[in-house]
Amino acid sequence: MTTQQLPPAGTLPREDNLLLSTLLNFAQSHHERLADQAADLGLTVPQAKVLYFVESAPTVRKLAVKLRCDASYVTGLVDRLEEQKLMKRQVDPADRRVKMLTLTAAGRRLRGKVIRIMDDAPGLELLTEKEKLLLGELLKKASAN
Known part of the structure; x- marks a missing residue:
C-alpha cells in the first residue's frame, strides 16, 4: 500500500486551498x-455599510477609504440616506x-439594527468570546499589509 504525498506548500490548486476557501465561504x-x-430594513448592503462605519469615518472621503471605493460613489450613497432622513451633512x-456626516435620530436607531446584523455573522455563535478575539487578531495580522 502506498501513501499519497501532498505537493509542496503553495503548490495546491486554488480550489484546494482549504483556508482561503473557508474564508470565502464565510464571507459569502x-x-x-x-x-x-x-x-x-429598506437598505442596500453599501448603505448598511455606510451606517455601520459612519461613526469611525464621519466624512465622505474617510468612508470611501474605509469602504475601498470612490468618494463619488459614497456621495451617492449619502444622498440616498439623506433622502430617507437617516443622515445629514x-x-x-x-x-x-x-462636510461632516451625522445621523438623524432615525439613522441612529437604524444603525443600531445594522450593527447587530453586521456583528452577528453566521457561525460565530459557535465560538467562545476568547476564540472570537483570537480570530479577529489573526485576521488583522494576516491583512496588515
Missing part, C-alpha cells in the same frame, strides 16, 4: 445574510470645505 454567507436583512467648523 455573511454577505448574503446581510443583503437579506438590510433589504428588510454639516460643514466642519475646522475646515468649511469638509
Whole structure:
C-alpha cells in the first residue's frame, strides 16, 4: 500500500486551498445574510455599510477609504440616506470645505439594527468570546499589509 504525498506548500490548486476557501465561504454567507436583512430594513448592503462605519469615518472621503471605493460613489450613497432622513451633512467648523456626516435620530436607531446584523455573522455563535478575539487578531495580522 502506498501513501499519497501532498505537493509542496503553495503548490495546491486554488480550489484546494482549504483556508482561503473557508474564508470565502464565510464571507459569502455573511454577505448574503446581510443583503437579506438590510433589504428588510429598506437598505442596500453599501448603505448598511455606510451606517455601520459612519461613526469611525464621519466624512465622505474617510468612508470611501474605509469602504475601498470612490468618494463619488459614497456621495451617492449619502444622498440616498439623506433622502430617507437617516443622515445629514454639516460643514466642519475646522475646515468649511469638509462636510461632516451625522445621523438623524432615525439613522441612529437604524444603525443600531445594522450593527447587530453586521456583528452577528453566521457561525460565530459557535465560538467562545476568547476564540472570537483570537480570530479577529489573526485576521488583522494576516491583512496588515
